[in-house]
Amino acid sequence: MNSLPQILFGSMNHNRRQVLTALQNRMVEAFSRPFQIGPHSIEATGSIGISLYPDHCSDEETLIAKADETMYEIKKRGKNSYKLKE
Numbered sequence: 145m146n147s148l149p150q151i152l153f154g155s156m157n158h159n160r161r162q163v164l165t166a167l168q169n170r171m172v173e174a175f176s177r178p179f180q181i182g183p184h185s186i187e188a189t190g191s192i193g194i195s196l197y198p199d200h201c202s203d204e205e206t207l208i209a210k211a212d213e214t215m216y217e218i219k220k221r222g223k224n225s226y227k228l229k230e
Contacts, residue, residue, distance in 0.1 A: 160196070161228070168192055168226040175224060191218040192226035200229050 175190035193215030201207050214229045 164194060164228065168194070172224060172226060189224035190226075191215050191223050193218060193229070194226065195229040 171192060172190055175188050178185040178187045180186075193211045193213065195201065195207050195210035195214060197207050200210050210229050214227050218225050218227050
């Protein structure tokens with residue numbers, strides 16, 4: 145599996161970066177342990193690229209493209225992490 149785009153819709157108050165950091169940390173932590181599916185143990189990594197509306201763009205297509213671009217930056221650096229678009 146190459147990548148699974150995830151989009152979180154909803155309004156966030158001024159603490160949105162703190163909320164995002166907590167969510168990102170939980171997601172990366174979830175991928176840090178093997179998944180058990182029946183008798184099989186499966187290891188995976190999570191690379192999370194994040195862009196914010198309206199901070200980084202004004203339309204949905206660009207928002208997704210910027211998050212995707214940021215995710216691939218993470219993958220180049222070794223995966224299993226997250227980054228907010230600068």
